[in-house]
Amino acid sequence: xxxPYASHAAASRGRQFPEPESATRSAFQRDRDRVLHSNAFxxxxxxxxxxxxxxxxFYRTRLTxxxxxxxxxxxxxxxLALDEDLTETLALAHDLGHPPFGHAGEAGLNTALATHGGxxxxxxxxxxxxxxxxxxxxxxxxxxxxxxxxxxxKHNGPLPAPPAYIAAFDAGYPLDLTRQAAAEAQVAALSDDxxxxxxxxxxxxxxxxxxxxxxxxxxxxxxxxxxxxxxxxDPRRIRAHMVRQMIGVFVTGAxxxxxxxxxxxxxxxxxxxxxxxHPVIGFAPDLAxxxxxxxxxxxxxxxxxxxxxxxxxxxxTVVRDMATxxxxxxxxxRDDWRDRAGHPHTDQTAEAVRDYIAGMTDRFxxxxxxxxxxxxxxx
Numbered sequence: 033x034x035x036p037y038a039s040h041a042a043a044s045r046g047r048q049f050p051e052p053e054s055a056t057r058s059a060f061q062r063d064r065d066r067v068l069h070s071n072a073f074x075x076x077x078x079x080x081x082x083x084x085x086x087x088x089x090f091y092r093t094r095l096t097x098x099x100x101x102x103x104x105x106x107x108x109x110x111x112l113a114l115d116e117d118l119t120e121t122l123a124l125a126h127d128l129g130h131p132p133f134g135h136a137g138e139a140g141l142n143t144a145l146a147t148h149g150g151x152x153x154x155x156x157x158x159x160x161x162x163x164x165x166x167x168x169x170x171x172x173x174x175x176x177x178x179x180x181x182x183x184x185x186k187h188n189g190p191l192p193a194p195p196a197y198i199a200a201f202d203a204g205y206p207l208d209l210t211r212q213a214a215a216e217a218q219v220a221a222l223s224d225d226x227x228x229x230x231x232x233x234x235x236x237x238x239x240x241x242x243x244x245x246x247x248x249x250x251x252x253x254x255x256x257x258x259x260x261x262x263x264x265x266d267p268r269r270i271r272a273h274m275v276r277q278m279i280g281v282f283v284t285g286a287x288x289x290x291x292x293x294x295x296x297x298x299x300x301x302x303x304x305x306x307x308x309x310h311p312v313i314g315f316a317p318d319l320a321x322x323x324x325x326x327x328x329x330x331x332x333x334x335x336x337x338x339x340x341x342x343x344x345x346x347x348x349t350v351v352r353d354m355a356t357x358x359x360x361x362x363x364x365x366r367d368d369w370r371d372r373a374g375h376p377h378t379d380q381t382a383e384a385v386r387d388y389i390a391g392m393t394d395r396f397x398x399x400x401x402x403x404x405x406x407x408x409x410x411x
Contacts, residue, residue, distance in 0.1 A: 129156025
């Protein structure tokens with residue numbers, strides 16, 4: 033049984049292009065399955081988070097991150113009687129627009145295309161779902177439900193000043209951008225934070241960027257670390273137990289605080305949540321402070337570590353160089369993309385370059401850069 037404030041598939045606002053309903057799946061189940069079978073989702077296996085693909089087989093990729101977010105999001109959605117299928121769809125699709133090399137690749141693209149609108153991964157996710165995936169005979173994109181598209185566009189909150197593509201899409205198919213997102217989208221966004229911090233601590237320890245002793249004074253992390261050390265002397269088991277319990281603390285805290293906010297608001301429908309002044313999904317102040325402390329630690333000790341900085345510089349340069357070159361020389365693009373690009377240094381060319389590079393995996397981006405810059409490499 034779903035709560036009255038949950039999104040109900042049977043009451044969906046429908047799809048941009050009408051389709052017959054499935055006899056065996058709800059509208060939100062179909063959305064989830066379409067995301068899972070998309071080309072963009074498969075490519076996430078070879079798009080990285082912090083560490084580039086050749087740095088090791090055990091570090092998280094965009095794909096494993098998305099799966100972890102989906103698992104956490106389903107747990108919270110179930111605890112709040114929300115629609116799990118819509119929540120999972122949003123969790124699985126939230127990173128589809130990311131270019132290769134994570135935020136470093138995004139920075140490189142944004143710099144190279146600054147005079148043509150830059151790059152926004154959230155807008156690129158919506159663009160992927162509504163235009164770039166071409167699997168169906170009657171339309172471009174995946175033709176997801178209104179609720180899924182709204183959630184992707186707004187999963188980080190209202191968009192009073194949306195990026196260009198989201199604004200253009202909204203003009204023809206309004207997504208209610210200035211109000212809060214539905215509860216399912218809020219759950220996906222919070223689950224993204226929980227997953228990020230837990231697996232980045234795990235990956236940072238594996239990479240030797242900091243030690244387990246460095247975590248002792250961190251709120252939440254230090255407590256579950258002490259519990260783990262009391263249970264086993266094995267460093268691998270300590271790390272696994274600590275990460276697992278850390279996720280549990282934040283999930284439990286999110287459920288408790290969200291129930292408190294929902295009880296105060298008493299929303300009778302999903303639209304009541306959209307009309308709320310503040311999000312209904314979140315942490316209590318003490319846990320929000322702990323979350324910020326963990327983020328601050330990771331920025332200082334992991335994301336800005338000199339080893340990570342060096343790799344970030346290299347891959348950002350790779351992406352920026354490619355985008356700058358293609359923008360000036362669209363004749364260097366492959367035939368199918370060159371036909372789209374038009375003349376150098378135009379918005380049309382920038383759009384083609386943006387889509388081409390954002391769709392690359394780490395490995396393809398490195399190979400393409402080599403083909404463009406190394407005279408000994410085959411074209």
